[in-house]
Amino acid sequence: MSNIMARRTYFMKKTMTSVPFTETPEQKAKLDAIIDNLKEQPGCLMPIMQQAQDVYGYLPLEVQKHIALRLEIPVSEVYGVATFYSQFLLNPKGSCPVAVCLGTACYVKGSGDLMEKLESILGIKNGGITADKKFSLDATRCIGACGLAPVLTVGEDVYGRLTVDDIPGIIAKY
């Protein structure tokens, strides 16, 4: 696969999480209140999905199914929107969310290699989360720190001018 294709694949690949779904009664009540509030408005699907994501932190399939049921639309319609728009997350974030910039400046300086190293160390793929829910891993577009390329972030911490040899030390800090 060419480098460009590989980068595109990182951005396009959206897979459902394997983390078991759990919800609190409060989350369920909030979701129903959001749907009740918006469901009569034209074009309500995306606002409902955005607010549902605020409640759960991501959009689990179970939540997508509930939205579809309540709006009386096929779940495939909800899933199609969730997978098309990058703002919607199909996977929960870890307590230490790792994001690798695959913007052009970072990518030409080797951020694809950083991503591969992280996948190997953490044992998860782009978009995944570790079993203990500590680390999640995502590709991002340019975060505006091109002068530090290649860049990754762990939560609010920014790391720049990296090589693959820096990755184990960064992960060990958390």
Ligand code: FES
């Ligand atoms: S391309 Fe990575 S910070 Fe701009």
